[in-house]
Amino acid sequence: MNGAQDGVGPPLWLLAELTYRCPLQCPYCSNPLDYADQDRELSTEQWLDVLRQGRAMGAAQLGFSGGEPLVRTDLPELIAGARELGYYTNLITSGLGLTEAKVQAFADAGLDHIQVSFQASDPELNNAVAGSRKAFDQKLAMARAVKDAGYPMVLNFVIHRHNIHQMADILALCENLGADYVELATCQYYGWAFANREGLMPSKAQLVEAEATVNRYRSDLLSREHPMKVIFVTPDYYEERPKACMNGWGSLFLTVAPDGTALPCHSARLLPIDFPNVTEQSLEDIWYRSPGFNHYRGDQWMPEPCRSCDEKGKDFGGCRCQAYLLTGNADNADPVCGKSPHHDRILAARTAADHATTGLEELIFRNARNSRVICRS
Amino acid sequence: MSNIPRLRRGFRFQWEPAQQSHVLLYPEGMVRLNGSAGAILAEVNGARSRAEIIESLERQFPEAGSLAGDVDEFLTEATRQHWIEWP
Numbered sequence: 001m002n003g004a005q006d007g008v009g010p011p012l013w014l015l016a017e018l019t020y021r022c023p024l025q026c027p028y029c030s031n032p033l034d035y036a037d038q039d040r041e042l043s044t045e046q047w048l049d050v051l052r053q054g055r056a057m058g059a060a061q062l063g064f065s066g067g068e069p070l071v072r073t074d075l076p077e078l079i080a081g082a083r084e085l086g087y088y089t090n091l092i093t094s095g096l097g098l099t100e101a102k103v104q105a106f107a108d109a110g111l112d113h114i115q116v117s118f119q120a121s122d123p124e125l126n127n128a129v130a131g132s133r134k135a136f137d138q139k140l141a142m143a144r145a146v147k148d149a150g151y152p153m154v155l156n157f158v159i160h161r162h163n164i165h166q167m168a169d170i171l172a173l174c175e176n177l178g179a180d181y182v183e184l185a186t187c188q189y190y191g192w193a194f195a196n197r198e199g200l201m202p203s204k205a206q207l208v209e210a211e212a213t214v215n216r217y218r219s220d221l222l223s224r225e226h227p228m229k230v231i232f233v234t235p236d237y238y239e240e241r242p243k244a245c246m247n248g249w250g251s252l253f254l255t256v257a258p259d260g261t262a263l264p265c266h267s268a269r270l271l272p273i274d275f276p277n278v279t280e281q282s283l284e285d286i287w288y289r290s291p292g293f294n295h296y297r298g299d300q301w302m303p304e305p306c307r308s309c310d311e312k313g314k315d316f317g318g319c320r321c322q323a324y325l326l327t328g329n330a331d332n333a334d335p336v337c338g339k340s341p342h343h344d345r346i347l348a349a350r351t352a353a354d355h356a357t358t359g360l361e362e363l364i365f366r367n368a369r370n371s372r373v374i375c376r377s
Numbered sequence: 378m379s380n381i382p383r384l385r386r387g388f389r390f391q392w393e394p395a396q397q398s399h400v401l402l403y404p405e406g407m408v409r410l411n412g413s414a415g416a417i418l419a420e421v422n423g424a425r426s427r428a429e430i431i432e433s434l435e436r437q438f439p440e441a442g443s444l445a446g447d448v449d450e451f452l453t454e455a456t457r458q459h460w461i462e463w464p
């Protein structure tokens with residue numbers, strides 16, 4: 001076993017993006033815009049090898065995601081392998097393609113937790129956002145099946161301007177279903193969500209109201225000693241300091257994309273950096289020694305204003321992907337920061353959110369046709 | 378409510394060599410436990426009562442004297458965090 005090297009600790013969290021294939025078309029999907037041209041996927045044996053290496057290095061939390069991980073027919077085998085290695089295994093799914101039999105089979109294989117993601121609290125809106133006509137009923141049925149099989153129930157709602165007014169309904173639905181955890185995750189503007197930002201970002205007024213609703217519901221839960229835990233991830237576009245993205249580049253999280261590309265976070269693929277691939281190097285080499293993973297470790301790379309800032313140990317200069325998307329240079333301070341010379345871009349996005357009129361149907365939905373159109377232009 | 382605690386559904390307690398500590402794993406989360414928290418949670422198995430947990434720990438750490446206060450304090454906190462339940 002290897003411990004820390006040069007102050008770098010082991011990757012404790014491993015995210016296995018098994019595939020980019022997915023039956024849904026969420027306009028905020030975090031997969032790369034050009035996913036349609038990236039159809040190579042690791043084999044079962046290659047994935048099991050990645051899991052073995054990760055566990056030997058110290059990874060304890062494992063997420064299976066995608067795309068829709070259920071489209072991989074070897075999923076039961078991967079779950080069983082992960083459990084045997086001692087991972088806590090999380091399956092992150094849209095619920096499409098799930099059946100009661102699979103829910104049970106995964107439990108038998110040792111899966112610890114299934115997170116079902118929803119698009120809204122009612123079928124019309126849910127299905128419109130997902131780009132699928134029967135998604136909502138299927139999700140409800142599967143949320144119940146997850147609970148019945150004895151898993152903890154974690155429901156995830158991606159929040160944007162078209163469903164943020166539903167907070168009270170969403171929370172009531174979750175409580176009704178018996179959720180243990182609810183994640184209200186405002187879109188993070190990378191990938192498809194960045195392409196659709198104008199049509200997704202809530203206005204300040206919407207956000208303030210949503211926060212008040214969530215806080216009321218939380219204190220109500222508390223007074224009833226109800227264990228349901230509500231996590232509300234608000235958009236950092238309304239902050240004056242950036243988030244400590246991924247707890248620091250290459251500090252805890254390791255993502256492996258469908259084709260084996262190893263990334264410090266699931267959107268880092270959009271950066272102009274050469275990332276290593278698990279088919280060419282050991283995970284240990286990748287984590288401790290590859291230029292890709294060492295690129296933004298420490299603070300030597302930082303330009304001003306981060307370089308001389310006394311908060312750099314707290315937020316590490318924010319998110320590299322956001323810096324790249326908004327300023328064209330990933331080294332820059334995350335423009336969310338009030339000290340960034342590019343902060344005006346965040347302010348402009350806020351103003352745009354106050355006046356946006358983009359309808360749901362005008363969003364660019366995540367599908368192969370749009371992927372090819374965007375990436376050709 | 379009984380006096381026999383058990384880990385909440387979906388929670389797993391295990392030793393992690395890489396972190397040289399016991400951890401509590403749950404949906405998309407992980408708490409690294411200090412030595413005494415780890416020793417107490419190791420006794421929580423859905424069969425032992427609060428009194429038996431204290432007794433067992435006092436047997437393991439005779440030099441520590443009475444542990445009732447520490448154990449109660451931790452179990453109260455773990456209950457408040459919804460890590461353990463008293464079915």
Ligand code: SF4
Binds near residue numbers: 029
């Ligand atoms: S965000 Fe939607 S489209 Fe993208 S992988 Fe998840 S379910 Fe599929």
Ligand code: SF4
Binds near residue numbers: 309
């Ligand atoms: S200047 Fe850089 S380090 Fe300082 S608070 Fe802003 S983003 Fe963080």
